[in-house]
Structures are given as structure tokens and as C-alpha cells.
Amino acid sequence: MTEAFLSIRGIRKIYGQVTAVKNVTMDIAEGEFMTFLGPSGSGKSTTLYILAGFQDPTEGDILLKGRSLLSTPSHKRSIGMVFQRYTLFPHLTVGENVAFPLRVRRTPQAEIAERVKAALRLVRLEGFEDRKPALMSGGQQQRVALARALVYNPPVLLMDEPLSALDKKLREEIQFEIRRIHQETGVTILYVTHDQEEALRLSDRIAVFSHGEIDQIGSGQELYANPATHFVAGFIGDSNFIDAQVIGRREGKARLALPGGTIVDGVPMHAGSAGGTKASLLLRPERLSLSRAQIDAGLAVTISDITFLGNNVEVSTRTASGDSLSVRLPFGHEAISHLARGDQAWLGFEANSAHAFA
Numbered sequence: 555m556t557e558a559f560l561s562i563r564g565i566r567k568i569y570g571q572v573t574a575v576k577n578v579t580m581d582i583a584e585g586e587f588m589t590f591l592g593p594s595g596s597g598k599s600t601t602l603y604i605l606a607g608f609q610d611p612t613e614g615d616i617l618l619k620g621r622s623l624l625s626t627p628s629h630k631r632s633i634g635m636v637f638q639r640y641t642l643f644p645h646l647t648v649g650e651n652v653a654f655p656l657r658v659r660r661t662p663q664a665e666i667a668e669r670v671k672a673a674l675r676l677v678r679l680e681g682f683e684d685r686k687p688a689l690m691s692g693g694q695q696q697r698v699a700l701a702r703a704l705v706y707n708p709p710v711l712l713m714d715e716p717l718s719a720l721d722k723k724l725r726e727e728i729q730f731e732i733r734r735i736h737q738e739t740g741v742t743i744l745y746v747t748h749d750q751e752e753a754l755r756l757s758d759r760i761a762v763f764s765h766g767e768i769d770q771i772g773s774g775q776e777l778y779a780n781p782a783t784h785f786v787a788g789f790i791g792d793s794n795f796i797d798a799q800v801i802g803r804r805e806g807k808a809r810l811a812l813p814g815g816t817i818v819d820g821v822p823m824h825a826g827s828a829g830g831t832k833a834s835l836l837l838r839p840e841r842l843s844l845s846r847a848q849i850d851a852g853l854a855v856t857i858s859d860i861t862f863l864g865n866n867v868e869v870s871t872r873t874a875s876g877d878s879l880s881v882r883l884p885f886g887h888e889a890i891s892h893l894a895r896g897d898q899a900w901l902g903f904e905a906n907s908a909h910a911f912a
């Protein structure tokens with residue numbers, strides 16, 4: 555087996571009564587952009603702090619190029635960090651802030667000036683050396699923090715919700731910058747967020763955290779197309795869930811009875827495929843069709859609302875048994891011109907585009 559660049563092995567962290575991280579194991583390749591995605595309290599930050607050396611794990615190990623980092627203190631781990639609350643030194647200028655990690659490492663003066671300049675160029679803040687952080691916008695300050703984290707060329711960069719204090723437009727702008735910097739420098743990035751859109755935009759792979767464990771690791775496309783658990787399915791992309799009865803199984807596919815008696819065959823079945831007759835069926839809003847005419851293996855619904863969202867139109871529907879299902883159609887889709895609130899209609903979907911969870 556080839557040795558992983560960065561390896562997180564069986565990490566567990568207990569604070570008194572609270573198990574913050576139950577069991578986290580993953581390998582990260584050199585140059586990879588790995589995001590920890592999950593709801594608040596799922597253990598993402600704790601895992602990152604253990605990597606940074608701010609916390610010791612209760613169990614497990616962290617290896618960089620095959621060598622354990624646990625006995626190396628935080629400041630000697632050669633890991634850059636940008637945190638939401640890891641703010642700049644307010645009394646220092648931008649240049650002095652960025653130079654700080656180099657001074658700690660006793661880099662020669664001439665080299666410091668050059669490296670600070672290059673780091674500020676990387677984050678597009680050339681010429682801001684003498685500015686005080688207080689006189690800069692939130693986005694500019696986070697770019698200075700990024701320059702400071704990267705100035706000594708650490709092989710690994712940790713980022714914990716670095717953009718959560720910024721407004722949406724600025725956030726997207728800096729996401730774009732982070733992607734560019736990742737490509738230009740080739741630094742390995744571990745990034746924490748609870749925002750799925752941000753995770754999808756930035757990452758090579760995403761580790762979905764839930765209750766101190768990883769439910770699934772994969773590219774955004776893999777997680778969307780093939781979610782391993784109900785939780786991942788609900789966390790990546792938009793989703794409708796309805797209850798179903800499993801009435802047959804074959805080769806990882808299920809035959810399901812839906813409320814109202816509709817039978818669908820050939821739905822991919824995930825998680826705990828052994829036994830049990832109850833399942834939850836995931837239907838993506840963008841994979842549903844809508845028509846006035848009856849659809850084979852479709853669901854009879856009533857339109858409860860139609861919302862225009864720019865490029866898309868979201869149609870809210872309700873089945874006779876009370877399930878709410880939303881359908882996303884492209885703006886101008888001909889189905890919409892024939893439908894209004896209160897109308898009866900049929901929802902259709904390809905069995906292959908749905909997912910059943912035991």
C-alpha cells in the first residue's frame with residue numbers, strides 16, 4: 555500500500571461526558587482539497603483542532619508522510635491556519651501580520667520582505683503592506699489571514715469556517731480566490747464548513763460528518779449521485795423523502811409500494827439492505843416530472859404552490875396521503891403554463907434517479 559500524505563487514524567475525542575469525535579479515519583492525498591461538511595456539533599472543528607495540535611485526541615493518531623504529529627507542538631507542525639475567529643493582530647500593519655510566521659521562524663530580513671510581497675500578491679493585496687487591519691473590509695482581512703497562513707509555504711493549510719462572517723457575494727468572491735490559490739500553490743487544504751454549496755464549490759472530496767463520525771467521503775458528484783446514508787442524501791442537494799414499503803429486492807434494487815398504492819420497480823437500495831420492509835424514498839426535486847395526464851408508476855398530487863426562482867420554478871405539491879414533494883422545473887417549462895395552484899397533476903420519475911434507504 556502506498557503511504558498516504560496525511561492520514562487520520564481512528565481519532566476519538568472525549569470531553570468529560572461529551573464524545574465530540576467518535577471515530578474518524580481518512581487519508582488525504584498531497585494537494586487535495588478536502589472539506590469536512592456537517593451540522594453544528596458533528597465534530598468537524600474538533601477533528602481540525604486535533605490536526606492543528608490545539609487538542610490531543612483521546613485515541614488515534616495523525617500521520618504526515620508516515621510520521622506521527624502528536625508529539626510535535628502546534629507551532630512546529632508546519633500547518634497553516636485560517637480560522638473565523640483567528641483574527642489578525644490589530645496593532646500590527648498588514649505587512650507585519652503577514653511577516654509574523656517568518657519572524658517566529660527567524661527568516662532573514664531580506665527574504666521576509668520578498669516573501670511578504672509574494673504572499674500579498676497571491677491574495678491580490680499588493681501595496682497594502684502599511685495598512686492597519688481595522689481599515690480593511692472583512693473580506694480583505696480574511697485575505698490577509700490567508701497570506702499570513704501561506705507565507706512560509708506550509709504543506710498543509712487548515713481552514714475553519716473562514717468565510718462565515720462575510721456576506722454571500724463576498725463569500726463567493728473569496729471562494730473563487732481560495733480555489734485559484736489552491737491551484738496555484740498546490741497546498742493540501744482541509745476546510746471546515748456547514749454550507750453544502752461552499753463544500754461543493756471548493757472541494758475535491760467532501761467528508762460528511764454526523765454525530766462525531768464520517769457517514770461518507772467522496773466527490774460532490776459521488777455524494778449527490780450515490781449517497782450512502784439517508785443523512786448524506788438529505789445534506790447534499792435538495793431532497794424529498796417519502797415513506798415506502800419494500801415488497802421485493804434484487805441485486806441492490808428494490809420494488810416499492812408508495813402511499814396511495816403506486817408500485818415502482820428498480821429503485822437503488824442503500825444502507826442496511828438486509829431485512830426490514832420499511833424504507834425511505836429519496837426523490838430529487840430536479841429529477842421529477844410533472845404532467846396533467848396520468849403517468850405510469852407516478853404519484854397523484856395537488857399543486858399547493860408555484861414559486862418563480864429566476865432560472866427555475868419550484869412547484870410544491872401534496873399527495874392524498876399528505877406527503878409534500880417539491881418539483882424543480884426550468885423556467886418556461888411547458889408543464890407550468892398549464893398548471894395553477896389547486897390543480898390535480900401527476901409526478902413521474904425514473905426509478906434509477908430515486909434512492910431507497912432501509
Ligand SMILES: Nc1ncnc2c1ncn2[C@@H]1O[C@H](COP(=O)(O)OP(=O)(O)OP(=O)(O)O)[C@@H](O)[C@H]1O
Pocket residue numbers: 569572573574575592593594595596597598599600601748
Ligand atoms: N472544549 C470542549 N469541551 C466540551 N465539549 C466540547 C468542547 N469542544 C467541543 N465540544 C463538544 O463536542 C461536540 C463537537 O463539537 P465541534 O465543535 O467539533 O463540532 P462542529 O461540527 O465543528 O460544530 P460547529 O460547526 O458548531 O463548530 C459538540 O457537542 C461540542 O459541544
